[in-house]
Amino acid sequence: MRHGKKHNHLSRTHSHREAMLQNMASSLILHKRIETTVAKAKELRKFVEPILTRAKDDTYQNRRVVFQSLNDKETMKELFGTVADKIASRPGGYTRIIKLGNRLGDNAETCLIELVDFNETLLAAAAEKAATTTKTRRSRRGSGSRAAETTEAPAAQVAEVVETTPAAVEEAPAAELVETSGDDLTKIEGIGPKIAELLNNAGITTFAQLADAQDETVQQVLVDAGPRFNVHDATTWNEQAALARDGKWDELTELQDRLKGGKEEA
Structure with missing residues (x-):
């Protein structure tokens, strides 16, 4: 036994x-x-x-x-x-x-x-989080003065935003707006709208960037997003993105069919 x-x-x-x-x-x-x-x-x-x-x-x-x-x-x-x-x-x-x-x-x-x-990536993130985290204590004393400050501050902040925002929008070139739009990463098998948003937030917005990204970097984005996204397999995303970057859509479709086992998604 x-x-x-x-x-x-x-x-x-x-x-x-x-x-x-x-x-x-x-x-x-x-x-x-x-x-x-x-x-x-x-x-x-x-x-x-x-x-x-x-x-x-x-x-x-x-x-x-x-x-x-x-x-x-x-x-x-x-x-x-x-x-x-x-x-x-x-x-x-x-x-x-x-x-x-x-x-x-x-x-x-x-x-x-x-x-x-x-x-090194996780160590740097942990050190940055520890440096920015500060302990705060609430006190009942002086609450009136703090309330007065908080009521006066928003008006100045709103005025500043109203003054600066239109000028910034008018000065932004149209070419830059087109570049930041990126590619539709949801065309990659295994990437949905939520994962595409996570990748965009991490700075991966185009097929070329996804094709050049390391598997560990992409997987770390999913790990940081929580256990809901950590179960996805990102090992084939680079290959798919390379085909999409080069415009080889027929080969991309054949690869995705092989990944699905030749079956259509329900």
Whole structure:
């Protein structure tokens, strides 16, 4: 009986499973993020996080234990050098799993697993949010003076807006207005009006920009929008956008039919 044995075998023998996790851990340490299935990512996290904890204390014994698990000199050099310096102040939770949705072939749930301290985009956003967030306290004293200020301020602000807005609209060239309109991103399979709006807010307004954007950047836009949009698979959007950018609509239609399995949408 398997009482208390909760780890996932991943449909592999013990030696095959250990070798696979060893290779995935090396790839994660060297490249800082890899794409895999959610089941493998959860097992990899349990395998690699104790190794990262040992790497923070660079001793001969820890190097022997870690090399027994990784068995790769280049990975050891990267781990005890760059990675150990980055995670030195983190007490745990070195990895993050970002779900990408189900892949087309076997409908397996895929994800990105990455080292938290090497995602510069999220770190910068967190630092900016912490800097702009301030604590406020409400007090009953002096409420009358504040009320007087708030009643006087809007009139000046409204007058300023009324004076400046028409001039700005008249001076805006028509060519610039045409450029900012962008392309209809909803022609890409998997992009609806809401996702198109999210991409436009992120600065991706044309087929060319979407074709040049990295999958991680597009997926991060969906992740930031919440779990409702995080389930969409954006791996084929670049290819579709490239065809739309080049005006190859027939090839785009054939690709979208293959993505749908040759069936019309309900």
